Amino acid sequence: MTMLALEIGPHGFAASRVAEDVGEDDIRRSPIPARAAWDACRDLLLEVAGGDEVTSVGIGSAGPIDMAAGVVAPSEIAEWRTGFGIVEAVQKLFPAAPIHLAFDGVCLALAERNFGGTQDVMDALSIMVSDRIGGGVMIGGFVMVGRTGNAGHIGHVLVPGFDDLCECGGRGCLEAVAGGAFTLKWARAQGWQGKSVDDLIEAAQAGDEIALAALSRAGTALGRAIASVAALLDLDRVIVGGPLARPGTALWKSLGAAVATHARLSFLTGLRVVPSELGEVGVLAGAGVLALSVQG
Ligand SMILES: [Zn+2]
Structure with missing residues (x-):
């Protein structure tokens, strides 16, 4: 089972595998390029997946998002400001994996609840x-x-x-x-x-x-x-x-x-x-x- 976590912006992408022993060294990061933002994001995901079959992907994105449509529209990513279908794009990379998108604040609250101060x-x-x-x-x-x-x-x-x-x-x-x-x-x-x-x-x-x-x-x-x-x-x-x-x-x-x-x-x-x-x-x-x- 290979589960992936992806963070979108505001200033960069970050991705890692989901496992108990994941540390800072296991996280891959990339700045957001002025053009071809998806290419940078895709490369990061493929690097972290390492050719293994991915069984699920969780995505936390700077808002606003449209969760039902699987679209993110963070103002800091110029190309995506009017909306980018991140769920569809990630689904094409990993066709068998369920994908769950949430606003980054929701992810923060989940992390504090599961691992942090709440x-x-x-x-x-x-x-x-x-x-x-x-x-x-x-x-x-x-x-x-x-x-x-x-x-x-x-x-x-x-x-x-x-x-x-x-x-x-x-x-x-x-x-x-x-x-x-x-x-x-x-x-x-x-x-x-x-x-x-x-x-x-x-x-x-x-x-x-x-x-x-x-x-x-x-x-x-x-x-x-x-x-x-x-x-x-x-x-x-x-x-x-x-x-x-x-x-x-x-x-x-x-x-x-x-x-x-x-x-x-x-x-x-x-x-x-x-x-x-x-x-x-x-x-x-x-x-x-x-x-x-x-x-x-
Ligand atoms: Zn305001």
Whole structure:
């Protein structure tokens, strides 16, 4: 039995076999080329399959997706922005394999439930703060998928007190305030001159006031969104991961303060917001859970 997991974007493809002893060295990664994105994705899958008969494939993709149609339309992949039939394409490669596609936030929630920080609870939200912000929701132990497969898009929850223009066309979306790319943009607009999220975190740790303000701003927005969603869904735990959410920074301090300020209802007193321990493999691990779930 050869099961495969595939992660699509936003900045690259990753693929691996699904097995208990899979480590970082077993994961194959590829940047997304400007053209022929499918060719790069296909080559990665064939390399990982190694000529063996593939018995199932789980795919976690940056959203939005159309789960019923098997189509992904991540805005970061120019060629696929209007929709690419990933399930059909993968099916042609591995005709006998069942294929299960899910939004990357759903995969993240599956990975936290099976291997990470929500194994001991039933109601949780998992958030990934990369350049953009994704998430997945678990209620009663089940990860919510939604009508079209896009449940958990916390990046587009509105955050009171902010009106930053979002790429979705709205204003004040969490992603437009607290996503890594948008936080860097905000810091630069204030005069900061660094390049990356790592630079920003280092500068904040060295006491740079703009960097500190940028991380605090992102943390405040995250905390407000988390408090709202926790009240709506009666959550027990929220897991926050991703490069911008490295533990121990000003982001976490502001996030905690905002949650304490806004999550005041009695049923929220036990709410715990904690860093993810899955690192960068959450989505791929969740895609592995999908592959296992459709294994015949
Ligand atoms: Zn938006």
